[in-house]
Amino acid sequence: MTESLIIGIGSGNPAKVKAVEAGARSSGLDTVQIVSYNVPSGVRPQPINDEETKAGALNRAAACVKEGADIGIGLEGGVMQMEDGMYLCNWGALTDRSGKTFTAGGARIKLPDFIADGLQAGSELGQLMAALTEDADVRKKEGAIGIFTSRLVNRDEMFVHIALMLFGQYEYSLQEKQS
Numbered sequence: 001m002t003e004s005l006i007i008g009i010g011s012g013n014p015a016k017v018k019a020v021e022a023g024a025r026s027s028g029l030d031t032v033q034i035v036s037y038n039v040p041s042g043v044r045p046q047p048i049n050d051e052e053t054k055a056g057a058l059n060r061a062a063a064c065v066k067e068g069a070d071i072g073i074g075l076e077g078g079v080m081q082m083e084d085g086m087y088l089c090n091w092g093a094l095t096d097r098s099g100k101t102f103t104a105g106g107a108r109i110k111l112p113d114f115i116a117d118g119l120q121a122g123s124e125l126g127q128l129m130a131a132l133t134e135d136a137d138v139r140k141k142e143g144a145i146g147i148f149t150s151r152l153v154n155r156d157e158m159f160v161h162i163a164l165m166l167f168g169q170y171e172y173s174l175q176e177k178q179s
């Protein structure tokens with residue numbers, strides 16, 4: 001690792017930035033700087049399946065590298081339909097300058113039916129959660145996962161787990177013996 005390693009996070013959302021800071025601290029990477037880049041996700045504001053949510057994470061990670069980061073991290077929240085209802089889903093992606101890329105999925109819980117109805121009517125989860133909690137910034141803090149788990153698992157902690165899986169896979173790839 002060079003001394004001037006820049007880890008980019010493709011969002012200004014503090015729940016995501018904090019998660020990448022915590023993940024980088026726990027990793028063995030010699031981090032000098034974590035930079036937040038305002039980059040497009042390239043997907044709809046409310047992704048509605050795993051593929052679209054993962055694509056948003058990958059696009060954000062690649063865009064950070066384009067902006068000058070040595071390692072780009074993208075974190076994206078979305079929802080996905082299952083037989084019994086709509087679930088919260090979250091994806092992360094890490095890309096380095098050589099194009100080496102890793103992905104990781106986060107925790108998922110079934111959303112209450114009234115939230116699923118609101119999503120189907122075209123609202124974003126962030127807006128629905130803000131209305132429910134009367135807190136416009138809920139997506140930047142505990143998030144939907146925090147509210148519906150009585151804050152036992154909050155959005156930033158959920159993203160920390162994803163960040164650790166990304167940094168961990170990246171480190172493994174650096175240690176891996178070439179056969």
Ligand SMILES: O=P(O)(O)OP(=O)(O)OP(=O)(O)OC[C@H]1O[C@@H](n2cnc3c(O)ncnc32)[C@H](O)[C@@H]1O
Pocket residue numbers: 010011012013016045046047075076077078124125126127129138139140142143144145146155
């Ligand atoms: O600034 P960015 O990085 O875009 O952060 P965001 O909060 O908008 O997060 P995402 O784009 O990753 O999430 C897509 C949509 O789903 C909402 N969302 C996803 N997970 C959520 C959660 O746990 N709590 C509240 N809103 C959530 C979010 O507000 C968006 O409307």
Ligand SMILES: [Mg+2]
Pocket residue numbers: 045
């Ligand atoms: Mg967003």
